[in-house]
Amino acid sequence: HRGALRESGSVVKVDKQAVFHCSQGWLCSGRRTETSSGLSQQQGSVEQISLHCSEGTLDWLYPKGALRLTLSPRLPSVAVGPSGSSSGLITACVKPSEQFHGAQLYLERDGVLELLVGDRLESSPPPRVRCFSRLPGERVALFLQATPHQDISRRIATFRYELRGDWTARLSLDSNPISSEDACRPCNNTEILMAVCTSDFVVRGNIRSVDEDENLRAAVIKVSATRVFRQKYALFTGSSRLSSRGEIRTLLQCGVKPGPGSFLFTGRVHFGEAWLGCAPRYKDFQRAYTIAKAAQQIPCELPVD
Numbered sequence: 612h613r614g615a616l617r618e619s620g621s622v623v624k625v626d627k628q629a630v631f632h633c634s635q636g637w638l639c640s641g642r643r644t645e646t647s648s649g650l651s652q653q654q655g656s657v658e659q660i661s662l663h664c665s666e667g668t669l670d671w672l673y674p675k676g677a678l679r680l681t682l683s684p685r686l687p688s689v690a691v692g693p694s695g696s697s698s699g700l701i702t703a704c705v706k707p708s709e710q711f712h713g714a715q716l717y718l719e720r721d722g723v724l725e726l727l728v729g730d731r732l733e734s735s736p737p738p739r740v741r742c743f744s745r746l747p748g749e750r751v752a753l754f755l756q757a758t759p760h761q762d763i764s765r766r767i768a769t770f771r772y773e774l775r776g777d778w779t780a781r782l783s784l785d786s787n788p789i790s791s792e793d794a795c796r797p798c799n800n801t802e803i804l805m806a807v808c809t810s811d812f813v814v815r816g817n818i819r820s821v822d823e824d825e826n827l828r829a830a831v832i833k834v835s836a837t838r839v840f841r842q843k844y845a846l847f848t849g850s851s852r853l854s855s856r857g858e859i860r861t862l863l864q865c866g867v868k869p870g871p872g873s874f875l876f877t878g879r880v881h882f883g884e885a886w887l888g889c890a891p892r893y894k895d896f897q898r899a900y901t902i903a904k905a906a907q908q909i910p911c912e913l914p915v916d
Contacts, residue, residue: 713768816874
């Protein structure tokens with residue numbers, strides 16, 4: 612296609628068979644916004660694009676023909692989950708915009724197409740996040756096909772994507788979520804200590820309230836943070852360190868309820884939102900951390916009280 616690729620204020624012109632790289636190099640941990648237009652594309656043609664970044668946004672203006680997006684994330688050599696294990700599994704999630712129109716998004720796996728997102732009408736309910744996994748060596752791509760419309764000038768197919776290691780499978784919100792027994796299982800001490808090292812956020816705090824979001828099928832935990840050890844994005848903010856507040860989401864079926872006590876919240880950022888990983892009571896974390904440190908078995912240091 613002849614579109615424009617925007618990053619850090621620059622515009623890179625691209626032709627067919629375009630391959631895009633992040634400025635962060637092999638890790639590709641940054642975001643990428645890709646914009647293409649169907650006005651210069653022939654009806655029935657298929658343009659090839661490789662997605663190397665771990666997350667980004669694709670805007671397809673005036674869809675025409677089709678785009679085939681191969682998934683080639685440049686992740687760390689060992690993508691570990693909260694348990695410290697690594698299966699080599701890559702999980703991808705796509706989140707269509709509420710203004711997604713003019714195309715249908717398919718998952719292509721070994722030549723077989725599965726519909727992920729249909730062409731939306733104005734009256735359609737909000738689109739849902741769809742997630743799927745790719746095993747090492749498996750050939751997986753996203754196939755974005757324009758639907759026929761007489762007036763394509765008002766059609767824009769936009770979606771965000773994330774390509775992650777196997778930890779993302781625990782956060783899946785697509786139509787086939789993992790069992791609540793596995794998703795809601797309390798972490799053991801080994802998983803807690805690894806989560807402290809690998810999570811996007813590590814926060815000590817208290818639960819103020821828990822709300823339900825039926826559209827997301829999620830519980831929204833409102834947290835008062837007394838100490839923010841680490842956060843990848845500005846998830847917990849406030850006028851001072853002792854008055855930071857934020858929200859953490861978890862699966863609705865886990866049945867989280869507000870209660871007294873201090874917790875250590877860890878987890879991942881999923882499409883800009885905090886999702887809960889391990890969340891032991893702080894005193895239980897302190898005990899596990901002290902024992903592991905004495906045995907020289909802690910995977911990383913944390914300045915605990």
